[in-house]
Amino acid sequence: MKPIAIxxxxxxxxxxxxxxxxxxxxxxxxxxxxxxxxxxxxxxKAWAGLVLMGGPMSVNDDLPWVGDELALVRRAVAAGVxxxxxxxxxxxxxxxxxxxxxxxxxxxxxxGQVTVSPGAEARRWFGxxxxxxxxxxxxxxxxxxxxxxxxxxxxxxxxxxxALGLHLGLQCHVEMTTELIRAWCNDWERELRGMAGxxxxxxxxxxxxxxxxxxxxxxxADRLYDRWIxxxxx
Numbered sequence: 001m002k003p004i005a006i007x008x009x010x011x012x013x014x015x016x017x018x019x020x021x022x023x024x025x026x027x028x029x030x031x032x033x034x035x036x037x038x039x040x041x042x043x044x045k046a047w048a049g050l051v052l053m054g055g056p057m058s059v060n061d062d063l064p065w066v067g068d069e070l071a072l073v074r075r076a077v078a079a080g081v082x083x084x085x086x087x088x089x090x091x092x093x094x095x096x097x098x099x100x101x102x103x104x105x106x107x108x109x110x111x112g113q114v115t116v117s118p119g120a121e122a123r124r125w126f127g128x129x130x131x132x133x134x135x136x137x138x139x140x141x142x143x144x145x146x147x148x149x150x151x152x153x154x155x156x157x158x159x160x161x162x163a164l165g166l167h168l169g170l171q172c173h174v175e176m177t178t179e180l181i182r183a184w185c186n187d188w189e190r191e192l193r194g195m196a197g198x199x200x201x202x203x204x205x206x207x208x209x210x211x212x213x214x215x216x217x218x219x220x221a222d223r224l225y226d227r228w229i230x231x232x233x234x
Contacts, residue, residue, distance in 0.1 A: 110201025
């Protein structure tokens with residue numbers, strides 16, 4: 001089987017639980033360290049699927065790799081190669097497919113409830129799950145591209161996920177591990193300058209009941225990843 005290409009855009013925003021999930025199922029994958037200078041491949045058909053991870057930058061920044069990834073996503077969709085995006089990755093997919101990415105009304109940081117939208121497409125991805133506690137770390141959000149279906153919303157962000165056939169874009173993070181959360185909490189003071197409020201949790205709040213919350217989140221990720229890998233190119 002061809003490997004899955006996982007695009008990392010920041011050293012502390014790797015595949016997290018997704019790597020554990022793929023390894024447990026013996027699905028090959030390769031990490032492309034875009035933050036380390038790895039080139040964006042040109043041919044999506046060389047891969048079983050593409051996964052775009054998060055990052056602190058904006059898809060609207062003038063970065064040399066952004067245009068290359070947008071073009072790759074469009075080629076992958078045209079070729080039927082499944083694409084999965086987490087946070088920045090979801091925003092990249094949305095923009096590649098004609099959506100827009102702009103500042104969210106508030107920053108959304110920490111654990112927060114998300115609600116699954118009604119309808120057959122949401123059930124196809126989430127099954128009987130109707131709401132769950134997701135992890136968030138974003139200041140921008142995407143619109144739903146034409147032809148795609150919105151799947152999730154939260155009180156602080158209307159568009160938390162969308163699907164278009166084989167492809168899934170997420171604004172929230174389902175790939176979190178306890179290690180990732182604690183690493184991100186180390187950047188809290190520098191990034192947020194002490195800001196806290198209804199949509200922004202403190203590190204202490206984020207680490208409360210962390211093991212149980214991560215286990216529950218991983219169970220939701222299992223459901224989404226199970227559905228996504230059905231479309232992989234063998």
